[in-house]
Amino acid sequence: MTIAIGDKLPAATFKEKTTDGPVETTTEQLFAGKRVVLFAVPGAFTPTCSLNHLPGYLENRDAILAKGVDDIAVLAVNDWHVMGAWAQSSGGLGKIHFLADWDAGFTKAVGLDADLSGGGLGVRSKRYSMLVENGVVRSLNVEESPGQATVSGAAAMLEQL
Numbered sequence: 001m002t003i004a005i006g007d008k009l010p011a012a013t014f015k016e017k018t019t020d021g022p023v024e025t026t027t028e029q030l031f032a033g034k035r036v037v038l039f040a041v042p043g044a045f046t047p048t049c050s051l052n053h054l055p056g057y058l059e060n061r062d063a064i065l066a067k068g069v070d071d072i073a074v075l076a077v078n079d080w081h082v083m084g085a086w087a088q089s090s091g092g093l094g095k096i097h098f099l100a101d102w103d104a105g106f107t108k109a110v111g112l113d114a115d116l117s118g119g120g121l122g123v124r125s126k127r128y129s130m131l132v133e134n135g136v137v138r139s140l141n142v143e144e145s146p147g148q149a150t151v152s153g154a155a156a157m158l159e160q161l
Contacts, residue, residue: 017084056154
Protein backbone atom coordinates (compact mmCIF):
# COMPACT_ATOMS: atom_id res chain seq x y z
CA MET A 1 0.00 0.00 0.00
CA THR A 2 1.37 3.40 -0.96
CA ILE A 3 1.67 6.11 1.68
CA ALA A 4 -0.92 8.86 1.32
CA ILE A 5 -1.42 12.47 2.32
CA GLY A 6 -2.19 12.55 6.04
CA ASP A 7 -0.19 9.40 6.82
CA LYS A 8 2.70 9.38 9.29
CA LEU A 9 6.03 8.25 7.87
CA PRO A 10 7.23 4.86 9.11
CA ALA A 11 10.25 4.66 11.37
CA ALA A 12 13.44 4.11 9.40
CA THR A 13 17.17 4.66 9.60
CA PHE A 14 19.22 6.08 6.74
CA LYS A 15 22.95 6.42 6.28
CA GLU A 16 24.37 9.77 5.29
CA LYS A 17 27.88 10.94 4.57
CA THR A 18 28.66 14.24 6.25
CA THR A 19 31.78 16.36 6.47
CA ASP A 20 32.47 14.48 9.72
CA GLY A 21 32.04 11.05 8.12
CA PRO A 22 29.11 8.62 7.92
CA VAL A 23 26.19 9.03 10.30
CA GLU A 24 22.88 7.29 10.82
CA THR A 25 19.84 9.53 10.57
CA THR A 26 16.39 8.37 11.66
CA THR A 27 13.04 9.56 10.45
CA GLU A 28 12.47 10.88 13.97
CA GLN A 29 15.64 13.00 13.84
CA LEU A 30 14.93 14.31 10.36
CA PHE A 31 11.19 15.02 10.55
CA ALA A 32 10.08 15.49 14.19
CA GLY A 33 8.90 19.05 14.78
CA LYS A 34 10.07 20.15 11.33
CA ARG A 35 8.74 20.98 7.89
CA VAL A 36 10.85 19.02 5.39
CA VAL A 37 10.84 18.53 1.64
CA LEU A 38 11.85 14.98 0.76
CA PHE A 39 12.40 13.92 -2.83
CA ALA A 40 13.44 10.51 -4.05
CA VAL A 41 15.21 9.38 -7.18
CA PRO A 42 15.69 5.97 -8.81
CA GLY A 43 19.45 6.29 -8.52
CA ALA A 44 22.32 8.63 -7.79
CA PHE A 45 24.30 9.62 -10.89
CA THR A 46 21.55 8.46 -13.26
CA PRO A 47 20.75 10.92 -16.08
CA THR A 48 17.39 12.46 -15.08
CA CYS A 49 18.37 12.44 -11.41
CA SER A 50 21.71 14.18 -11.96
CA LEU A 51 20.82 16.50 -14.82
CA ASN A 52 17.32 17.61 -13.82
CA HIS A 53 15.86 16.50 -10.49
CA LEU A 54 18.73 17.18 -8.06
CA PRO A 55 19.95 20.40 -9.74
CA GLY A 56 16.46 21.90 -9.49
CA TYR A 57 16.41 21.41 -5.74
CA LEU A 58 19.94 22.71 -5.29
CA GLU A 59 19.21 25.81 -7.42
CA ASN A 60 15.93 26.47 -5.57
CA ARG A 61 17.20 25.57 -2.10
CA ASP A 62 17.06 29.11 -0.71
CA ALA A 63 13.63 29.80 -2.22
CA ILE A 64 12.26 26.58 -0.72
CA LEU A 65 13.73 27.32 2.71
CA ALA A 66 12.31 30.86 2.49
CA LYS A 67 8.82 29.31 2.28
CA GLY A 68 9.12 28.02 5.86
CA VAL A 69 10.78 24.70 5.08
CA ASP A 70 13.37 23.63 7.67
CA ASP A 71 15.26 21.09 5.58
CA ILE A 72 15.52 19.36 2.22
CA ALA A 73 16.55 15.75 1.67
CA VAL A 74 17.07 13.51 -1.34
CA LEU A 75 16.72 9.75 -0.97
CA ALA A 76 17.90 6.91 -3.20
CA VAL A 77 18.27 3.17 -2.88
CA ASN A 78 22.05 3.37 -3.00
CA ASP A 79 24.77 2.90 -0.39
CA TRP A 80 26.08 5.85 1.59
CA HIS A 81 29.38 5.87 -0.30
CA VAL A 82 27.56 6.47 -3.58
CA MET A 83 25.26 9.08 -2.02
CA GLY A 84 28.28 10.81 -0.47
CA ALA A 85 30.09 10.88 -3.81
CA TRP A 86 26.96 12.29 -5.46
CA ALA A 87 26.67 14.97 -2.78
CA GLN A 88 30.30 15.92 -3.31
CA SER A 89 30.27 15.92 -7.11
CA SER A 90 26.97 17.85 -7.33
CA GLY A 91 28.02 20.57 -4.91
CA GLY A 92 25.20 19.59 -2.59
CA LEU A 93 27.25 18.33 0.36
CA GLY A 94 26.20 20.27 3.44
CA LYS A 95 23.32 21.97 1.60
CA ILE A 96 20.75 19.17 1.62
CA HIS A 97 20.68 15.68 3.11
CA PHE A 98 21.69 12.83 0.79
CA LEU A 99 19.98 9.82 2.38
CA ALA A 100 21.02 6.28 1.53
CA ASP A 101 18.11 3.84 1.82
CA TRP A 102 20.61 1.06 1.16
CA ASP A 103 18.23 -1.86 1.62
CA ALA A 104 15.10 -0.10 0.29
CA GLY A 105 13.55 -0.56 3.74
CA PHE A 106 11.96 2.88 3.89
CA THR A 107 11.10 2.86 0.18
CA LYS A 108 9.25 -0.45 0.51
CA ALA A 109 7.55 0.64 3.76
CA VAL A 110 6.03 3.67 2.02
CA GLY A 111 5.05 1.56 -1.01
CA LEU A 112 7.11 3.60 -3.48
CA ASP A 113 9.51 0.88 -4.62
CA ALA A 114 9.92 -0.02 -8.27
CA ASP A 115 11.50 -3.09 -9.83
CA LEU A 116 13.83 -1.64 -12.44
CA SER A 117 15.64 -4.94 -13.04
CA GLY A 118 14.82 -4.73 -16.74
CA GLY A 119 17.12 -1.70 -16.92
CA GLY A 120 19.81 -3.35 -14.80
CA LEU A 121 19.04 -1.34 -11.65
CA GLY A 122 17.18 -3.84 -9.45
CA VAL A 123 14.77 -2.61 -6.78
CA ARG A 124 14.82 1.19 -6.58
CA SER A 125 12.63 4.05 -5.49
CA LYS A 126 10.00 5.60 -7.66
CA ARG A 127 10.67 9.26 -8.39
CA TYR A 128 8.60 11.43 -6.06
CA SER A 129 8.57 14.44 -3.79
CA MET A 130 6.69 15.08 -0.59
CA LEU A 131 6.24 17.80 1.95
CA VAL A 132 6.41 16.35 5.46
CA GLU A 133 5.33 18.26 8.56
CA ASN A 134 6.25 16.74 11.90
CA GLY A 135 6.49 13.31 10.29
CA VAL A 136 3.13 13.54 8.48
CA VAL A 137 2.84 13.66 4.69
CA ARG A 138 1.17 16.93 3.60
CA SER A 139 1.74 16.61 -0.16
CA LEU A 140 2.86 13.72 -2.33
CA ASN A 141 3.89 13.92 -5.98
CA VAL A 142 4.75 10.64 -7.73
CA GLU A 143 6.03 10.65 -11.29
CA GLU A 144 4.29 8.37 -13.78
CA SER A 145 7.57 7.80 -15.65
CA PRO A 146 10.94 7.49 -13.88
CA GLY A 147 12.52 9.44 -16.77
CA GLN A 148 10.52 12.58 -15.91
CA ALA A 149 11.02 15.05 -13.07
CA THR A 150 8.09 17.40 -13.53
CA VAL A 151 5.42 16.81 -10.86
CA SER A 152 8.15 15.95 -8.33
CA GLY A 153 10.56 18.70 -9.37
CA ALA A 154 11.56 21.75 -7.36
CA ALA A 155 9.39 24.14 -9.39
CA ALA A 156 6.27 22.07 -8.69
CA MET A 157 7.16 21.85 -5.00
CA LEU A 158 7.66 25.61 -4.79
CA GLU A 159 4.14 26.11 -6.16
CA GLN A 160 2.74 23.83 -3.42
CA LEU A 161 4.49 25.71 -0.65
